Structures are given as structure tokens and as C-alpha cells.
Amino acid sequence: MADLHLSLDRQAGGLARQVAGELREAVRTGRLPAGTRLPASRDLARDLAVSRGVVVEAYEQLVAEGFLESRIGAGTTVAAVTIEEPASPADASGEFGGRPTSPDLGAFPRQAWGAAYRHVLATLPHDALDYGDPGGVPELRGELAAYLRRVRAARAEPENVVVVTGVAQGLSLVVQALGPLRLATELPTSERQTPLLRRAGAELIGIPVDDEGIDVAELARSGATAVLLTPAHHYPTGVVLSPRRRAELISWAARTGATVLEDDYDAEFRFDREPVGCLQGLAPNRVVLAGSVSKALAPGLRLGWLVAPVSLAAELRKFRGEFDLGSPVLDQYTLAHFIATGAYDRHLRRMRREYRARRDALVGALAERFPEVKVCGISAGLHLFAELPPEWDARTFAAEAVAAGLAAEPVDGPAVVIGFARWPGHRLAGAVREMRSP
Ligand SMILES: Cc1ncc(COP(=O)(O)O)c(C=O)c1O
Secondary structure (H helix, E strand, O other): OOOOOOOOOOOOOOHHHHHHHHHHHHHHOOOOOOOOEOOOHHHHHHHHOOOHHHHHHHHHHHHHHOOEEEEOOOEEEEOOOOOOOOOOOHHHHOOOOOOOOOOOHHHOOHHHHHHHHHHHHHHOOHHHHOOOOOOOOHHHHHHHHHHHHHHHOOOOOHHHEEEEOOHHHHHHHHHHHHOOEEEEEEEOOOHHHHHHHHHOOEEEEEEEEEOOEEOHHHHHHOOOOEEEEOOOOOOOOOOOOOHHHHHHHHHHHHHHOOEEEEEOOOOOOEOOOOOOOOHHHOOOOOEEEEEEOOOOOOHHHOOEEEEOOHHHHHHHHHHHHHHHOOOOHHHHHHHHHHHHOOHHHHHHHHHHHHHHHHHHHHHHHHHHHOOOOEEEOOOEOOEEEEEOOOOOOHHHHHHHHHHOOOOEEEEOOOEEEEEOOOOOHHHHHHHHHHOOOO
């Protein structure tokens, strides 16, 4: 008979739950191997000085869970369960955080967001806590439409807007809703998005980007039925789609019936002038605009939007309903209130000034420490793109930047993307000075 070594805390109560917990743990860790015969409930109860009912209840619970088996005549034995260890969370930890495109999370407006959340909790009718419209609560769609008209020159009404959890989910939904697509993406592109686009069913074709943005002539030759691009600030090179290419792109889409997916991921942050209006404002029937608060506030909020032609927006809304019944409503009302009270604009104004100073500091420090490195692209966003001399190794340079504490990633070229949002200018400059020469 097994000696069970169970320890109980009599003050805590819930004795049956405690006995079951101890036994479950003993099976999980292998201390009680499969086939081990457990004491009769009466004997174990006596050993533990508990009532027999406590042990019976614990045994029954573990039989129901599959840890123990009970057969008439054979008593209670440990079942032949295969205990799987959960995958270690450390497996994935390196993949997240510290990206060159992450905003300064320390600058998240906790007070103002908290005030908006409390306002929503204090004023929202009970009924509003039910499942919301899967396309987004009307208040937020209204605020977003007005905001995007004002700031991005979008052609947006509440019925064009679909609330999503971010650009990532937005693109995934659009690709699935449009059916099998030959989807052109920029070359280079955000590698992070390619798995989700493929998983959503798109066949991807890379189209080169030069200093005017995506090569539209090449796009036209590719037979693509849709294109995904970052016209306001190409990721990663930082170029803006030129006026000529914008016109060519739209006429290609009109001619072929192709859909343009406009990833407007960091358009709020342009430091040298007003941002160019979005493509969607020029061709609202051909373009789907996708944006989120991931750069302006925090990626972890998972709040974003699509602006699509009305019929597609209706389909996306239905699709979202079938997929997962929509986004959390309290967060949506909070963002609506945050925009309506001007808190969003105030935060953006403050961060724009801050990020501009940080970018200038990083550019200055790079010029001083590595005069061979050429910073490309416009003064915008949360990252910069720097071309390295051809004989340098991008991986080594990026690793050196990461070792100095910067968020950096190598790009073929050789080139490197470096984020400047997370630190004040003097720290960025200090880190660059610390980097060894390649
Ligand atoms: C090119 C690009 N688009 C979009 C996003 C944002 O995605 P989401 O809105 O899903 O957070 C990112 C984030 O890093 C990005 O780099």
C-alpha cells in the first residue's frame, strides 16, 4: 500500500479539495506511478484523521478527472494517464517586446485613460454590457470616422468603419472576406505580417520599393488582385509613396478592380510636415484603410479599425460576428470617450514633440559615431532605417545595437532598422556611443 505523505492545513477548510489537490499533484509529478493502489477510503481517512466522506469525495473527484480509476473489487488505483508538461512560457518570450516599432510604453497616459474608463463605468447603461455590434459600438465608429476624416483626410462615415483588435486582425479579416487573393506586398516588408496573411489564404508576391515607394509598373505586371502597402511611411525603409505613384496605383486598381489595403500604422507621427492624407480619401471604393492605437497608445490595448466601402464593411462586420462576436465593449467606449474629450489629440501632440527630439538625437549620434551609415526615409514614425556600407554585416551591426540596449533588426541590403521611441535622446545617444565598430 502506498504511503501517501499528504499534508493538510486543517485551519484552511475544504479538506476534500485539499486531499484531491495533494493526490493530483502526486500523480502529476510521478510520485504515484500508474497502477499504484491507493488505501481504502476508510483507512486513509483514519490516517489523516478526517471523516471517510472527505476521502470518498476526493477519490470521486479524481476518478471524474481521469487521474484515478475505481473498479469494484480492485479498489482505487492510479490511472495510466500521460501527463503532459505545459510548454514553457520561456519558449516564446524572445519573440515579443522591444521591437523597433514599439512606442514608449512608459508614456502611456495612465491617468487620462483611467479617467475615461471610470467615466464609462459610471455612465454606461447596463444593457450596453451585452454583446456589442460585432463591427464595433456605434459611439466608437462615430468618433473614429470623424477623427479619420479630420486627421487622415479619409472618406469615412460610421457605416464604413469596422472596429478590430489591430491592423493585424483587420488585414486577416479583409483577406478572408475577399476570398482567394494574389496579394502583392512591398519588398522589403514587415515580415511579421506575412504568416498571418498566408494563413488567411493569400498567395503573396513581393514587389520592390524604391525611393518613390512601391513600383507600380511591376505591380501591374504581377497579376496581383490586391496589394498591401504602407504609403504614408513605408516599413521598413521610411519612404513616402510619391504623388505620381499614388495616381498610378489608384488608376491600376480602378482598371483591374484590385483592392488596395492601406496599412496606416504610424501616420500620426510625421515630424517634418503635415502627414499626407490617406489613399483611401482619394479612392474610397478601391481602398481599405487599416489603423490602430498600437503606436499612438500601446499595442497591448489591441484596438484598431478598418475603413472599407459600405458593402465590404457590412460583410466584414458579419464576418467578425461569425468569427468571435466582436471586440470588448468597455475598451471601445473608453477609446470613444478618450477621442471625444480631446485626450487622444493631446497625447499625440505631446508624443510627436518627444519622438521628434528622440529621432533627432539618434540621427545625430549615428552621424557622429558611424559617419559611413546613411539614414534614409522621412522624419516620421518610431523607427529609422539606416543603410550600412556594403562590406558590413547587418546582423553583427544589429546585434551590437541590441547589446547596447537599442531595439534593432537587420535588413538585407545591408541595412538596419532602429527604434527610437523607448528612450529619451541622451540615452539613445549614449547607447550609440557604446557600440563597437563592426
Ligand atoms: C508595418 C506594421 N503594420 C502594422 C502594425 C501594427 O499592428 P497592430 O495594429 O495589429 O498592432 C505594425 C506593428 O508593429 C507594423 O510594423
